[in-house]
Amino acid sequence: MASLITCPHCGTRPKEEFSIRGAAAPRRPSAGDRDEVWYAYVYVRDNPKGLTQEYWHHAAGCRRFLVVERDTLTHEVFGVTDAAALTRKEAAE
Numbered sequence: 001m002a003s004l005i006t007c008p009h010c011g012t013r014p015k016e017e018f019s020i021r022g023a024a025a026p027r028r029p030s031a032g033d034r035d036e037v038w039y040a041y042v043y044v045r046d047n048p049k050g051l052t053q054e055y056w057h058h059a060a061g062c063r064r065f066l067v068v069e070r071d072t073l074t075h076e077v078f079g080v081t082d083a084a085a086l087t088r089k090e091a092a093e
């Protein structure tokens with residue numbers, strides 16, 4: 001596991017300050033979607049080997065949700081982005 005995470009708000013911090021909150025790739029279905037779509041969103045997850053994006057919560061710092069891009073095999077971290085900023089950027093595109 002990566003031992004240091006660079007939070008965009010707090011700087012470089014030990015990983016113990018963060019909690020992993022799950023994969024960032026699944027997109028929330030709309031309220032009217034079928035039960036099968038909601039089931040897949042809530043319960044079905046891949047277990048990727050390699051590059052992945054995850055939500056991390058900086059629980060002992062700024063308490064912001066971040067999107068951490070890391071390799072699940074080597075635990076190397078490639079990038080950390082504020083989740084709200086990333087969502088706003090995707091919505092604008």
Ligand SMILES: [Zn+2]
Nearest residue numbers: 007010061062
């Ligand atoms: Zn932080």
